[in-house]
Each structure stands twice: as structure tokens, then as C-alpha cells.
Amino acid sequence: MANAPFELKGKTVFVAGHRGMVGSALMRRLAGEGATLLTISRGEVDLRNQAAVDAWFAAKKPQAVFLAAAKVGGIVANNTLRAEFLYDNLAIATNVIQASHANGCEKLMFFGSSCIYPRLAPQPLREDSMLTGPLEPTNEPYAIAKIAGIKMAEAYRSQYGSDFISVMPTNLYGPGDNYHPEYSHVVAALIRRFHEAKLSGASSVVVWGTGTPRREFLYVDDLADACIHLMKTYSSPELVNIGTGEDITIAEFARVVAAAVGYRGEIGFDTSRPDGTPRKLLDVSRLAKLGWRATTSLEDGIKRAYQAFLSETKQAAE
8 A cells, every 4th residue: 555645634633542651742742733623532432342432433433533542551560460451452442443343443543562572682672573483471461462463453354344553652651640659560650659769868778670671762752653653644554663773771771760850769670570571672763764753862852751741749749
């Protein structure tokens, strides 16, 4: 299929998961596109409920869908809530993709995650390395559900000619992150930990794991910009990685976060905690060829994320 431009202006666009970090970034970015934005809260429509999703789609008929709704979390959440991560994410993907097809949705973007690549796939991770080896055991249920969603988008494209595409974001951070002390991702966890240590005057902060794994981090508003670019210009069954193409050790990253927060104590490592995948860097050459590159530096992004954390925690306390 030729990559004909897809205009968002004047379209009815549904952002599934609009209150999450990715969804809220998409909402910010879509505000300037001249589209009519549709959102639903979980209280209105539970995306795990097929009948409710079908009825809503039949009534609203969105022309474009960003499927950013998912049950997400860090290593502990993924490893502890295994049944929920599998069931919830399978149900959301199945219901929204089928309802989009059944109700004539013109274009859908499904969000995978870089953590679904095989644990020991060659680095940097290329799009074609999916399903070439065993998954990281700690997040296997989430990964399997996300792979099913990607394969579903592919299948609807091949069987029905649906213009459904899938993207594979790297580790994200920014406004709207989850700062839960046990279930958060590494960026939010470190921002919270260093902030609390600064307030309490703690002499040291302990970071989970050895500090040696390498990770790539993308500011969530950069992700949203990449997604709008791809929604407008890309139409193909192949996945597209979205990242910066640069990585950093967790130890180095912790120092960047400490500096942004203004924490000046010692940083130690709890080697009894799991490290997860040894390295995770995306090959973003396909995205670069499609005309997009990240623009927010890690230092600037973390500063913005910390400001967002401060304002979000202040609002929560009021």
C-alpha cells in the first residue's frame, strides 16, 4: 500500500488511555491538529468489556484511533500481577481493534513496547527481531499480550485491508508518569526517591540492581510528536521503533536524575534486586528514514519531568 498522507484535520480521533502518560502526551500534541478528540474514562466504558466497547464505537464511529490504553508497570508490577497484565492487555487490544474494524475506522495505531523484544536479541534492537528468541521472564505476560496486539493489527491489515499500524516505543518518561513506590518504572521511581532523599536530608540513595544495564529513554512529548508524524505519513505492516537511538547505564542515569532533582548525597546499588534485560537500545534507522528524530535531550527532559512531578504531587495533596 502506498503511503498516502492521512490528514487528522477535521477527523474524529479517539485516544484510548488518554489519562495515561502516553495518552495525555498525545492529547497535548493533537490539540493543534484541528481534529475532534474523543476520550472515555474507565467509569464510562471499561475497554476490557467487549459489549461496552462495541456499543461505544457503534455510537461514536471514530475515524482514527490511538490505542495507548494498557496495564503497565515496572519489573515488580509485571512479575507480580502476571494474570492481570496478560488478561487486561489482551482484552483491551482485542476489543478496540475489532470494534475499530467493525465500525469503519480509517486508521489505527497500536502501541507495543520495546520490552517485548527477546531478552538477548542483538543490539541495537531491530524491528525484525521480534519473536526470534525467548522473552524476558519478568515481563513475559505483558509482552505476549502486546505481541498479540501487534499481530492482530497486522492480520486485520492483511485480511481486511485495514490501515492499522504498530509502533514500538522505548522507555518513556515525562508528565503523567506513575510514581508508585513499588510499581513504577525506573525514571519515575528515581525521581521520587531522589526528591524524598533531598527533602529528608538522606546521606545516600539506593538504586535497584547493579547499575550496569544500559537503557534508552525518550521524553513522552517527543513520542507523541513521532506518533502524529507516523499517523499522517506511514502505512505499512512493519513495526516502527520510536526512540532516541542512544543509551546510558542505569548508574549514569541515576546521576543525571540526582542532578536534576538537586540531590547531592551518595548513590548506592542494591544488587539483590533484579536488573531485567542487560541492554535495551532501539535501532531507529527506519524512523529516521521516515523523517523524524527526537529533539529533547535527556538532561532537559528529566528537568521537565521533575517539574511535572512537583506540580502533580502538589495537585494530589490539595
